[in-house]
Amino acid sequence: MIDHLGINVADFDASKAFYDKAMAPLGAALLYMVPLEYTGGKKVGGYGRDRPVFWLQEGKDGQKAHQHVAFTARSRAEVEAFYAAALAAGGKDNGGPGLRPHYHPDYYGAFVLDPDGNNVEAVCHAPE
Incomplete structure (x- = not known):
């Protein structure tokens, strides 16, 4: 029933470095970065095996997550x-x-x- 999910991260590049390594043993990798013009300038990327199912979204300081x-x-x-x-x-x-x-x-x-x-x-x- 769940198609995909996403989490906000404080430091996108640090989180990407972490998930790049943590996902590799599971056969998953960063498959897609959403073009910035669709995200209001925030970095958004999706991990998966065949298609992106776990997404990271760059948060802004002081925002509710x-x-x-x-x-x-x-x-x-x-x-x-x-x-x-x-x-x-x-x-x-x-x-x-x-x-x-x-x-x-x-x-x-x-x-x-x-x-x-x-x-x-x-x-x-x-x-x-």
Whole structure:
């Protein structure tokens, strides 16, 4: 059910050096760095074996460390239903349903902030 998750790190480069070595015995490596124009200038990178599933996000000093979790949806309709239900339950929009081709061509996700400010996502990787 969990598609991927992310943590905030205070020093991205130090954390990257740590995870580069710690993940290697598991057959995992840094597979993707999100272009800075999509992250507001923060370094964001994903580790995995076949696709990124564990993400590091550069935090800013003094910020509350909000986390990110993405749940697997079986269809784009489920992504849309998740988004509507989460907003109706009091979540705040953090990116409506849609394609995110900067991750891959079929990445269809929606993002909401939960009551604590955590970034919660539903994502479908299947083509239409």
